[in-house]
Amino acid sequence: MATGAGAKHRHRVSFRLAAGLLLASLLAPLAAAQPPWWVCGNSGSYTKNSAYQSNLSQLSATLPTNASRDLFATAAVGAAPATVYALALCRGDSNASTCESCVSMAFPEAQQLCGFDEDVAVFYDDCSLRFSKHNFLVVDGSKANLTVIANQQTVSSPVEVFDAAVGKLLNATTSYAAMNSSRRFATGVEEGFGSSYPTIYGLVQCTPDMSPADCRSCLDDIIALTPQHLGGRRGGRIIGVRCNFRYELNKFFTGEPTLRLQTPLAPAPAPNVMPTVTTGGRTRNKMKVALAITLPVVALLLAITILCLCFLRRRLAREDAPSYPTKPEDIEGIGSLLLNLSTIRAATDNFADSNWVGEGGFGAVYKGVLPGGQEIAVKRFSQSSGQGIQELKNELVLIAKLQHKNLVRLVGVCLQEHEKLLVYEYMPNRSIDTILFDPEKSKELDWGRRFSIINGIARGLNYLHEDSQLKIIHRDLKASNVLLHSDYTPKISDFGLARLFGGDQSREATNSVVGTYGYMAPEYAMRGHYSIKSDVFSFGVLILEILTGRRSSGSYSFDESVDLISLVWEHWNTGTIMEIMDSSIRGNAPGDHMLKCIHIGLLCVQDNPVDRPAMSKVNVMLSSSTVSLQAPLKPEFFIPKSGTYSTLYSESYPRASKSTSDSVSQK
Structure with missing residues (x-):
């Protein structure tokens, strides 16, 4: 600079x-x-x-x-x-x-x-x-092309307290801008914070063409960067391509604020008591009446919430633990995501068949609409599902902490009356496999959309592997676990089988191989070894599926009596790769771009994990026209649909100690 x-x-x-x-x-x-x-x-x-x-x-x-x-x-x-x-x-x-x-x-x-x-x-x-x-x-306007402008002066009060107050103001203002403003714009003021800084002013804005969900996601992403880049500053702003925010200790916008947050001063305020949010013209006298009525109710609800969380922790502790420790603070962090069962029943019309949108090994998925108009997808774990509590634990600990445009967003969780429910943002176009492998619907996916989907999945995986605070391996990346928004933005979903890696871990092993054949990396299916390169393999299979419109069955029973990876390799090696491109894009897309994507896909499905590129490298290869790509090696292994490995193993890939079925995790 x-x-x-x-x-x-x-x-x-x-x-x-x-x-x-x-x-x-x-x-x-x-x-x-x-x-x-x-x-x-x-x-x-x-x-x-x-x-x-x-x-x-x-x-x-x-x-x-x-x-x-x-x-x-x-x-x-x-x-x-x-x-x-x-x-x-x-x-x-x-x-x-x-x-x-x-x-x-x-x-x-x-x-x-x-x-x-x-x-x-x-x-x-x-x-x-x-x-x-x-x-x-x-x-993506959230974490790309960002500019940070910071006030050179810092606050003298405890930085953590001040930053928390700023975050509370910006988050409340974000909710209003995303959900209640057609301009995707809102201002706010927080009063009664302290004697040194009695008032904090805030402003958030998205471009008006963004959907409420995308606006919220964009602002959430950049607001999360505030402690890191603006911690303790008396004012500052972060400006992205599609959204921005600003806060100051003096009023910098015109007119009355959209929202007022009032934090009553007290020697020892009750923990977690949220401030009252009022719109422009309400008087402070009403605040006293509201507090007299609401504080006892809040205290009761708080006590109930604490009891529920304690019950949840004990319940989860009795279940099989994942391959990494579940810390108490991980469970306590879901308090703000708890939803009432009555709310979800009303949203889904009591899980009516007309709102059923899918089924998996865990149970069913239902569409619903919350009172504010937000469309949701409710993942209802079956009472008889053996993997339900394990998936629930994973999803709560992991996805609740992950925020990215290309990851499905968790809206809430409900654990009442023996129900285990996870609530996500609703994806109107459902999963990519429902479109990609349908002869008529696949015509919706022109070259531009397919390339955008590939890029989005790559960015989401790179976030999981490298850019998030947690290092996550998904372990079940496949077409049915990639959801599409109304604008065909891809969002990786279903973290029930995901695993958290420590900073010094490069590979883990398991005797219980779970996932879906056709997407499993050979070292995982055959030896139980998984790493971020296992996800890279699955991503490579997805690229080949998206370009050819063919499913990866992982068996000899495919149309041409050969698995998809081997089929693509044969045509790549003979120079006839365009013959197996999906007919809806063949001749309607730049041939060199398609060839490059096939090339990247083959590099991602190399047998040896060392030969597969990291997702950060994949993103560079997809975006650059000057990066040279190494020649892929001929694939030697693929996973049989029957579940028997006998004729396909070499001595360097001994069998896993536990056999698996075609799809251990049917999503």
Whole structure:
């Protein structure tokens, strides 16, 4: 990071606003000097009077007016390779004239600050502008291309207490912006926090074209970074492509706040008593009445919750433990996710058959609608399911702590009246296998969607393996465990068989091989050894399925009497790979792109785990056109559907000590 000269103390950071390119890490916080703040790309520059400059000039004439209408606009002008992609977002409390003026000013300022760079972002208090030669509009806006702006002053009170208050304010404001604002914008104020800092002001915003769920997920991702990058700061903001937030100790937005959070001061406040959230015009006198009524109720509910959690811990302790220890704090962390059985029964019409959407070895899945209108999927563990409590334990300990655009989000849990229920966000397009392997529905998945799905799964796996605070191995990645949102965004689901690895672990072994044939890595099926490379193998199989439209049966009983991996290898080796591409994309997609994806898929299903790339490397290979790929080796092993290994083992792969059926975990 280099600091530019001048009285405004402006700051310049070099990073790329490009679709598909991965940032190695979040940018270091910028000091909160006077705006503008800017980010200049390093991917290239245009020349004077070039086609790119002409397209940029056309954008500068139209985008400000378009943005002023809805305080937001995106555009793509010109033909490749001189296409200019742009996004303008004005603060939700701005008016049309302020918005138009701000965006208009940003274009000449961008050239003044960054010269002829093709990728530029400029941030003001009232608006932000990004333009690029790359289509960054389709990039995940949560943890890619982030800019942190931090107040240089810090608080003197305990940092943890202050950060918790900031997080509470931002989370409450996020809920309102995502669920109750068509502009995806909200402001909030938290009062009564302390004598030194009596008031904290906050603002959150997503681009208005985001769904409530995506807005919530985007904001949750960047708010989670607050302690790390803004801990103890008197003010700051994190700005992403699609969402942003800001907090200060002084009011910085116009008008009355959308929400007021009031934290009553007391020498020894009751633990976990949440503040009252009120909208703009309510008076403080009502607060006293509300507290007199609600505090006893809250205390009762708190006592019930504690009893339920204690019961849950004892119950889980009696069950078979997973391959890593379950800590008490892991279970205690689900308190905020507890849902009443009556609420879920009402949401699913008492688990009506008309709301049934799927079945697995654990039980059934039902669609429901919560009182606020949020659609949910309820995973109901069967009373006779032997794996129910084990899966429940895994899902609670793991997925409740995982937040990523390409992982299904856990909404809540219910453990009442012998019911074991996990509640997730609902995916309208269900799992990818319901579309991919249907001759008619598969036509919905054109090349663009298939490539986007492959990329999304890769990003989700990379988060599990490397980027999350926990190191997770999924162990059952397959087409039926990849769900699709309404916009076909893929979300990895079902963590019942997942395992947590410590920082110094590279491989684990088990005598109980679980998973689904056709997706199992040979070292896992044959020796019980699993690692992150086991997931890479499953991901490679998924790539081959997505491109060919064929199931990986893991048996000789496939259409051509050979398993999918061997089939793809035969055509790859003879130069006829295009013959087995799905007919709906054959001839309608760039041949070199499809060949590269097949190449990556074959690298992921190499027999030796050492020869398979890590998911971080896979993401680079998918996004880059310059990375050279090594030649894949011929696959020697695959898993038979019958469950007998006899003719397919070599001496280097002795049998697992426990045989398994076709699909131990039928999802």
